[in-house]
Amino acid sequence: MNLCSHRNKRFTVKRISWLVVGATILTMVTYSMRYMRKPRHPVPPFYCWDLPIPKVTVKEYNDTFVPNIVHFIRLGNAPLSFIEVVSIRAAWLQQRPDSLMIHCDNCSATTGSENWKHIKDIPRLTLNYVEKPETIFGTKVSWIQHASDIVRIRVLRKYGGIYLDSDSYVVKSLDKYRRYEAAIGWPPGQYIGSQVIVAHKQSEFLRLYYESYRKYRPDLWYYNAGELPTQEILGPKPHLVYRIPCDFGVHEDITRTLFEQCNDDWRNFTAVHVFFRLRSHYCPFDTFGPINFETVGRYKANFGKMARLVLTGSTRLGVSTVKNISLLSAEQLDYSGGCR
Numbered sequence: 356m357n358l359c360s361h362r363n364k365r366f367t368v369k370r371i372s373w374l375v376v377g378a379t380i381l382t383m384v385t386y387s388m389r390y391m392r393k394p395r396h397p398v399p400p401f402y403c404w405d406l407p408i409p410k411v412t413v414k415e416y417n418d419t420f421v422p423n424i425v426h427f428i429r430l431g432n433a434p435l436s437f438i439e440v441v442s443i444r445a446a447w448l449q450q451r452p453d454s455l456m457i458h459c460d461n462c463s464a465t466t467g468s469e470n471w472k473h474i475k476d477i478p479r480l481t482l483n484y485v486e487k488p489e490t491i492f493g494t495k496v497s498w499i500q501h502a503s504d505i506v507r508i509r510v511l512r513k514y515g516g517i518y519l520d521s522d523s524y525v526v527k528s529l530d531k532y533r534r535y536e537a538a539i540g541w542p543p544g545q546y547i548g549s550q551v552i553v554a555h556k557q558s559e560f561l562r563l564y565y566e567s568y569r570k571y572r573p574d575l576w577y578y579n580a581g582e583l584p585t586q587e588i589l590g591p592k593p594h595l596v597y598r599i600p601c602d603f604g605v606h607e608d609i610t611r612t613l614f615e616q617c618n619d620d621w622r623n624f625t626a627v628h629v630f631f632r633l634r635s636h637y638c639p640f641d642t643f644g645p646i647n648f649e650t651v652g653r654y655k656a657n658f659g660k661m662a663r664l665v666l667t668g669s670t671r672l673g674v675s676t677v678k679n680i681s682l683l684s685a686e687q688l689d690y691s692g693g694c695r
Contacts, residue, residue, distance in 0.1 A: 398637055401608035403601040406543035411593045413535055421533040421555050424516030425452040428503050429459040430487045435468035437647045438522045438631040444665040447477045448685050449525040450517065455480045458510055460487040473666075476681050485510070497573035504549065504580045508565045515556035522631040523550045524661055526624050537561065537596040540603030540628075546581035547589065547596075548605025550628040560595040563588045604628055610637040613658040617694035621657045629658065651675060660693035 425446045427439075447455055455477060459465055462482045466475075474480065488496055488505050496502050507518045517529055532538040537558040540548035554561055564584050572578045589596060604627030612620050613627065614634055621627065630637055634646075646654055651662045652675030660670035667674040668683050670693035 397639070398607045398610065400611075401542070401606055403542055403606050403608065406600070408541075408543050408598060408600050409593065411598065413594055413597045415534050416536070418530055418534045420535070421517070421553055422515050423450070423453045423530070423533065424514055425450055425455045426507070426510050426514070426516055426518045427455075427457045427521060428485070428506050428510070428518075429457055429462075429465055429521070430485075430499050430503055430506070432461055432464045435465055435470040435474070436521070437470070437651075438629065440470050440473045441662045441665055442519060442522055442524055442629075443474050443477070444680055445661070446517075446519055446525045447474075447480075447680065448665055448683060448688070449527055450529055451685070452517070453479065456483050456510075456514070457481070458483050458485040458506060460485055473677055474680065476679055478681075491571050492569045494571045494573060496571075498576075500576075501571075501573065501579070505565075505568065507549070507552070508561055511552060511554050511558070512556055512561050512565065515554060515558075518552040518554075519626075520550035520628060522629040523626060524629055525626050526622060526661075529553055529625060532597065532599070532625075535597035538599055539596050540600075540605035541585070541589070541596070541598045542600055542606040545606060546577065546585040548603060548628060549580045550605050551603045551626050558595075560584075560588065563592075563595070602626070607637060610634065613661075614638040614641045614656050616657055617655050617660070618657065619690075621661060622690075648675065648677065655694060663693065664688055664690070 427443060427446075429439075443455070443457075446452070457465060457480070459482060462484060465471060465482060485506055487499070488502050490496060491505055496505070511518055519525070532553045535553070537552070537554040537560040539552050540550070542548070567583050567588060568579055570579070570583060575582075602625045604624045607630065609627055610630050613629060615638055634641065641656065643654055644650065646658070646662070648666075651659055651666070652673050654662075655672065659672075663674055664670050665683075666677045668678055668687065669689035669691070671689065671691060672693055672695065
């Protein structure tokens with residue numbers, strides 16, 4: 356009887372042990388599967404402001420050395436998009452340029468857009484025809500984005516001024532950078548960001564930048580725009596540009612600030628590259644859905660505040676009616692809220 360009881364106890368303990376082990380394994384497998392399915396941020400934290408850069412002496416001129424002309428480039432037949440309207444209005448409101456030029460190969464695609472009404476009343480706005488380059492130094496241009504890279508250099512070498520990508524947002528005046536022959540975003544340990552460029556038309560950097568397209572690589576996305584000029588031009592001659600490590604917001608980590616936070620951190624920058632078309636890639640946790648004229652009033656992250664500011668005159672949540680640009684001025688913009 357005692358022997359039977361002892362055997363039953365051993366069997367019970369053994370069974371419980373196996374159940375515990377099985378439950379533990381099941382828990383671990385379940386956790387692992389959930390972890391694998393959970394979207395993870397593709398960009399590691401990048402503490403740009405805390406990272407050192409080499410000290411380089413760059414010649415300064417007066418603060419009007421570079422003309423106060425803002426340039427945007429539109430190639431192709433696409434209608435004017437939401438982010439372009441936001442960027443163009445921000446450039447006008449915050450920079451107050453002497454001229455705001457949109458360089459286009461099919462300018463009717465701009466003026467015929469439904470969204471043209473949101474920028475057409477900008478004072479001193481001009482549309483300028485440019486030819487879309489099909490080749491560069493004998494090599495066929497493979498992407499429309501590469502064509503835009505080439506046109507931006509040509510435009511700056513002709514006029515000088517401030518070039519902005521279609522999703523580059525001016526937070527405050529860029530005037531303090533107009534005293535340099537060329538100023539460009541160049542984060543520590545990264546390539547230059549060609550999304551915001553301030554340059555004089557006779558800039559030596561622009562000349563070398565354009566000449567570097569003799570080594571054009573149509574198969575590489577950012578080689579000629581960023582990698583080659585960083586390594587072969589600015590590596591040996593860093594004094595050709597005033598290096599802006601963080602203030603132009605061209606580093607990918609800026610997407611955390613724009614699409615995952617609601618605070619005033621975005622106001623620490625002079626300009627930011629919004630990475631609008633890559634938002635879902637860089638910010639998988641942002642499940643809001645499309646951001647456009649109809650939805651931006653409800654978008655709580657910082658980019659919502661930024662867009663509402665230049666569209667409606669206020670960062671506050673809930674406002675979405677686009678005001679005529681002639682009724683807005685940088686001095687009267689309302690930064691009072693926007694997170695709740």
